[in-house]
Amino acid sequence: MTTEPLSFPRQHARTQRFSLGAPRAFTVAPDGKRVVFLRSRSGTDRASLLWVADPATGEERVAADPPALLRGAPERLSAAERARRERSREGGAGIVGYATDTAVELAAFALSGRLFAAELLDGTARELPIQGPVIDPRPSPDGRHIAYVAGGALHAVALVGGQEGPDGAGDDRAPRVWGTGTTLAEPETETVTYGLAEFIAAEEMHRYRGFWWSPDSRRLLVARADDAKVRRWWIADPAHPDREPSRVAYPSAGTPNAEVRLFVLGLDGSRVEVDWDRKRYPYLARVHWSSAGAPLLLVQARDQRGQLHLAVDPDDGSTRMVHADDSEQWLELFTGVPCWSPSGRLVRIADEGGARVLAVGDRPLTGHQVQVRAVLDVSDDDVLISASAGEGAGDPETGEVHVYRVNELGMERLSQEPGVHSAVRSGGVTVLMSSVPGEPGAQVRVLRDGKQVATVDSCAERPGFSPRVTLTEGGTRRIPCAVLLPSAYAEGDGPLPVLLDPYGGPHGQRVVAAHNAHLTSQWFADQGFAVVVADGRGTPGRSPAWEKAVRHDFTITLDDQVDALQDLAGRFPLDLSRVGIRGWSYGGYLAALAVLRRPDVFHAGVAGAPVTDWRLYDTHYTERYLGDPAATDETYTASSLVDDDGLVAPAEPHRPLMIVHGLADDNVVAAHTLRLSSALLAAGRPHEVLPLSGVTHMTPQEQVAENLLLLQVDFLKRSLGAGA
Structure with a gap:
């Protein structure tokens, strides 16, 4: 009996965007003898296991297996743990995070709110008798305690026997014996928590x-x-x-x-x-x-x-x-900094002289040639960073992010292939993670002294096609763009209806030199569209000025979508009489903004979980860009789709708009869509609303994620008169 292959929407949903089965969350032991990571057993298995790899031999072994530890019982998450995973956009199951001691010999993690410890040298894991539900357990650097949060209180459990005695002697292969938890800090009221990020x-x-x-x-x-x-x-x-x-x-x-x-x-x-x-x-x-x-x-x-x-x-x-x-605009936050170098100098990332630079002590060690994005490791000899090409680097490497070693003598690039790269390093061992245009998923290589000694396998499923993507630039501002045509499109076939598929806002880069990042866009292209993805002003990776241009005005992000589209039409088969746009979150805001403010350009839009009134979004994000609403009320109004009086600055003619929103979304709450729908109805503008019961901002449910793609295609074909 033959089995029909899964459709792309179903496979995409079932594999959580082909992320299941891919290794992640790497930690390298300071002696360079162990690489610890998470990975599920297959590309459809949501439950991650804790693994240990030996860089010398490439051998991998399981250090902790959730189904075995839970003895087949289903996972149960507390409300606090569900909220924590929503904040970190964690859609997996099993061991979704862990922490180790300094020697990377002990790991701690939570399953179903229960505390577990894994001995990484011998590969044993067991539950500690602790009252939960436990959140974020972390061993002390010496491995003698594990601190954790339960009920908003911070607790610690102590090692009372096994590997080490009171004098430090003992059998380091013997199992550790743990005591019961003691409370270090307890909330004084129900509104207080200790040890958790607000x-x-x-x-x-x-x-x-x-x-x-x-x-x-x-x-x-x-x-x-x-x-x-x-x-x-x-x-x-x-x-x-x-x-x-x-x-x-x-x-x-x-x-x-x-x-x-x-x-x-x-x-x-x-x-x-x-x-x-x-x-x-x-x-x-x-x-x-x-x-x-x-x-x-x-x-x-x-x-x-x-x-x-x-x-x-x-x-x-x-x-x-x-x-x-x-800063006159705002100060960005970065991964890995601030920190001290081993010699005690301050390591930070700063915007200086129009560039985003790495600074150690009082001295910047990089300039305009790169845009520093994160500090990955700091050693006595150098700083390991991830960076993209800066505006002063000549022809930009569109969508590429590389790993560099930086010291006072200069800068050396470790990643060579065009792509998106990151790394973890310790003990002379570097784990280099690379996503490249020509290969699905990510390749993980283990390097010692710059030479590959092992790889870490991926169990992720492979999609049934590869994107037909052209990375380019559009408009006078040289906006980074990706253009995707149908797989079967041949030169001379004529212009195609256009679908813009952006995120288009702060912290969301979509134009990347990687394979899987463009799969959904290619699937839309194969339904008969020319798909355009544009990263305009406000998106990361180019320069501080590029990111900070959105200060007090989000609508310029729409201007850049229009500029890129109109420029690309001179080089690609784009039918500008049939232009649609789709997006989620900021991209959903952009899609709704497009059909309401620029119906002369856009003929249909799909807005997923859109922010419609910026007064309803959170403090740290919104005030960074638009200021204090008490002082800049007009700025909020100009960048919003609705206010208390209804639609803000709508233009004619009316264009079809589908709005999609998860009713359980606690980030962009459903009130955004409900207020927009009410304002559209009051203005006599037909539209469609698709409420998703029980769905949060992540839309992780398989059937929901699959059918969302199918419904969007149906709406766009109906609205634009596009055939398959």
Whole structure:
């Protein structure tokens, strides 16, 4: 019996965009003898296992297997854990995150709210008898304690026997024996948590942690968040009217944030509060504590135009300023910084002289040739960074991101193939992850002293086709673009209806030199469209000025879509009389903005989870770009689709618009779509609304994700008169 192959929408949904089965979350041991990572057993298995690979032999073994540890029982997640995964856009199951001690010999992780520890040398894992539900367990650097959060309180469980005795002697192969948990900090009220990132930190600052161990394993820096002043919103499930709505603390633009304080907590019961000017710098954006220096904080002003790097005295909680930054627009946050170099110099990423540079101490080590994006590792000899070509680098490498070694003598590129690359490094071993245009998925190579010694296999499924993509530039501003034509299109076949498929806003780069990033766009192209993806001003990877051009005006992102489209029409078979646009989140906002403000260009739009009134979006994101709504109300109105009076600046003629929204979305809440629909109805503008019951901002459900693609194609064909 033969089995019909899955359609692309079904395969795309079932494999979670072909991400299942791909190795991720790498950690390299400081002795270079172990590489730890997560990977599920197949491209359709959502449950990730913890693996250990030997760089010397390439051998891989399982260190922790969730089904075995749970003895076949289904996973059950607490509401706090579901919210944490929504913030980090984690759609997987099983072991979705882990933390290790410094030697990378012990790993801790949570399953179904239960605490587990894995011995990475011998590959054994077992549950610790701890009252949960447990969130974010992290071993101390010496491996003698595991700290974790349960019920908003911070706890720690201690090693009481096994590998080490009181004098440090013992059998290092013997199983560890753990005690019961002790409470280090307990919430004083129901609005307080210890050790967790508050909503705004996790959603917008990409700070997903709330506690950090000291290098000597005797103390922790612990964030205390109190959201008592944050306004409460209610998210109901209309499909189940018998269920109570969820009550969430959502800090919308111009309203109070959670109050965040920081404490040094000792395992001996000591407690010292860290002191800084929290009124002027309320955002705790980054925390770093290593043996190279004092605890290091990055705190930001609410308008994000000023920030301080502070060194903490953990004995009395006092702080001293190490460095200060200010900007007329805003200050961006980056992965991996700030931190200390092994020699005790401050490592940071800064916007200087029109470029985004790596600075060590007082000296910038890069210039206009690259746009630094993240610090990956810092050693005595160099700093490992990821970067894209800067505007001063000559012809840009459209969509490429590379890994570089940087020191005071210069810069060396480690990744050679065109593509998107990142890396993890320790102990002379580098794990290089590469996504390239010609190969599905990501290739993972293990390097020692720059030479490949092993690979890490992927179990991800392979799609049944490869994108037919041209990476180019469009318009006078040389906007990065990707153009995709139907696989069967031949020169001379004539112009095609056009589908713009952007994200098009801050922190969302879509034009990348990678294979899988363009699969959905190619599938739309194969339905009979010429698909255009454009990364206009506001998107990352080009220059600080490019990103910050959206200050006080999001509508210029639509101008760039139009400029790119009209320029590309002179080089590609684009029928400008039939132009559609689709997008999700910021891309959904852009799609709705396009059909409402520029119906002379766009003839149909699909807006998924769109922000329609920027006053309803969160503080840290929205105020960064549009300012305080109390002071810049006109800016909010100009960039929004609706306000209290209805539609904002709609143009004629009417164009077909489909709006899609998950009713369980706690990031862009469904009120955005409901208010837009009401305003459209009041204005006599026909439109379609597709409410998704039980769906969040991620749309992870297989049937929902599959049918969303099919319904969008049907709508676009109907609206544009496009054939297959």
